[in-house]
Amino acid sequence: MRQFTYERASSPAEAAAAVAKAPGAKFIAGGTNLLDLMKLEIERPTHLVDVNRIGGIDAIEATADGGLRIGALVRNTALAADARVRKDYAVLSRALLAGASGQLRNKATTAGNLLQRTRCPYFYDPARPCNKRDPGTGCSAIEGFSRNLAVIGVSDACIATHPSDMAIAMRVLDATVETVSPGGQTRSIPIAEFHRLPGDTPQADTTLKGDELITSVTLPKPLGGRHVYRKVRDRASYAFATVSVAAVIAADGKARFAFGGLAHKPWRVEAAEAEFGRGTDAVAEAALAGAKPTKDNAFKLPLVRRTLAAAVA
Amino acid sequence: MPVSFTVNGQATSLTLDPRVTLLDALREHMALTGSKKGCDHGQCGACTVMVNGQRINSCLTLAVMHEGDEVTTIEGLGSPENLHxxxxxxxxxxxxxxxxxxxxxxxxxxxxxxxxxxxxxxxxxxxxxxxxxxxxxxxxxxxxxxxxxxxxxxxxxxxxxxxxxx
The missing domain is CATH 1.10.150.120 ([2Fe-2S]-binding domain)
Known part of the structure; x- marks a missing residue:
């Protein structure tokens, strides 16, 4: 691990200012992904600003419009187990519980989960070119072992997938990411605009600025309906998604679907949801229009269709 | 930098490089070698300890992040004469x-x-x-x-x- 200096921040704006002041600085909360990457020297921060002691961003509270505000520091275990989340946003509880291990969920935070880096094996291998890790060096995955990588929204520069289960549920629920900047300015980013496609700049996973701190994630008022998170993976527990589906199915037959394991961001095509009356195959066809799989991961297209059918069954 | 926490009921103060993980602090600085280093990346669970009552991977957290925390390792659960x-x-x-x-x-x-x-x-x-x-x-x-x-x-x-x- 490269050397770095360390400080504890006591307010969101102070933390953002501390990161803005030191070139190469990063925030650290749960640390479960950042420290993993620092040990491999894939992440090389010069200064860490510990946000764990900041008060007021570690609770789940009701919002004025009937939704929930989830503090950035709420741990994955606490969020999945919250009585209001279990009752009104079960797809979020289910997605959280489908991810990682008990130990990791006890430490991982709501904000940090959204900021997880890809688990593309080439991103994790410093001996191989990777445009996300070292911009301009090329993509080893496109001609490499790509079984678990993206099938849609890909570019010639990157076919990495976004790894989070939680974010897929946040996307189907239309969550909003609340941030603060060094000057104290706040910003609300709809989850649909938070994660991005790789394009020519795959090094940027999100639209967040480097010194912008997530303070909370808000959920709109409950949608009702049936909530399902269906995850297909290579083993029964503690593995990233090959394909996953977050579904909210209303009593009137309207439905929302978001997909994991397919793209550089949680994949949701609102127009495809209108096809639900014609069956799940019609939804899958519309959601996957324009897919560009590799020979290794073309199996994900029929797998999405089947996973979607199983999710609503 | 200095950090103080409680390990198995004993108050402890250490001066550590910020890079030292909680696992390395326990093993290398406190001679509590019960917690094991397997993968060192949070994948195997051999380093699992409890912090403030919750189990975590001690390899994926920095010791300096645990000011004031209560850590319980396998040594704090039982002893050869008095097993948990x-x-x-x-x-x-x-x-x-x-x-x-x-x-x-x-x-x-x-x-x-x-x-x-x-x-x-x-x-x-x-x-x-x-x-x-x-x-x-x-x-x-x-x-x-x-x-x-x-x-x-x-x-x-x-x-x-x-x-x-x-």
Whole structure:
């Protein structure tokens, strides 16, 4: 691990200012992904600003419009187990519980989960070119072992997938990411605009600025309906998604679907949801229009269709 | 930089490089070598300890982040003369072969029983509001602790025994 200096921040704006002041600085909360990457020297921060002691961003509270505000520091275990989340946003509880291990969920935070880096094996291998890790060096995955990588929204520069289960549920629920900047300015980013496609700049996973701190994630008022998170993976527990589906199915037959394991961001095509009356195959066809799989991961297209059918069954 | 926390009930003050993980602080600076370094990347669970009552991977957290925290390691659960019930059950049910993953397995399983008791659901919980002990719950909740000798059936039996006799 490269050397770095360390400080504890006591307010969101102070933390953002501390990161803005030191070139190469990063925030650290749960640390479960950042420290993993620092040990491999894939992440090389010069200064860490510990946000764990900041008060007021570690609770789940009701919002004025009937939704929930989830503090950035709420741990994955606490969020999945919250009585209001279990009752009104079960797809979020289910997605959280489908991810990682008990130990990791006890430490991982709501904000940090959204900021997880890809688990593309080439991103994790410093001996191989990777445009996300070292911009301009090329993509080893496109001609490499790509079984678990993206099938849609890909570019010639990157076919990495976004790894989070939680974010897929946040996307189907239309969550909003609340941030603060060094000057104290706040910003609300709809989850649909938070994660991005790789394009020519795959090094940027999100639209967040480097010194912008997530303070909370808000959920709109409950949608009702049936909530399902269906995850297909290579083993029964503690593995990233090959394909996953977050579904909210209303009593009137309207439905929302978001997909994991397919793209550089949680994949949701609102127009495809209108096809639900014609069956799940019609939804899958519309959601996957324009897919560009590799020979290794073309199996994900029929797998999405089947996973979607199983999710609503 | 200086950091103070409590380990197994004992107040401890150390001066550490910020790069030192909680696991390395325990093993290299406090001679508490019960917690093991397996993968050092949070994938195997051999380093599992409890911090403020919750199980975490001690390899994926910096010691300096734990100012004021209460850490419990395998050494704090029991001693050779006075085993914790979970340690006794692992011996009784032969819940290990080489033993390298065992401290992490035991710390994790003690926490798992508390999590079930607290009503925290898991991926295999059918109704999120009805959390009850079962072998399937134990297998799912223990998936972050890898045993390369594959003592899994005996580990589940040990945890079940402690649950049944609690």
């Amino acid at each position: 019930p979970m340690q006794a059950a692992f011996v009784k049910h032969d819940g290990f072969q080489c033993g390298y993953c065992t401290p992490g397995q035991i710390c994790s399983s003690v926490a798992v029983l508390k999590e079930i008791e607290a009503g925290i659901p898991s991926h295999v919980t059918a109704d999120l509001d009805q959390v009850a002990f079962s072998d399937a719950e134990v297998r799912e909740r223990m998936s972050g602790n890898i045993c390369r000798c594959a003592a899994y059936p005996n580990i589940v039996a040990a945890i079940r025994d402690v649950h049944d006799h609690a």
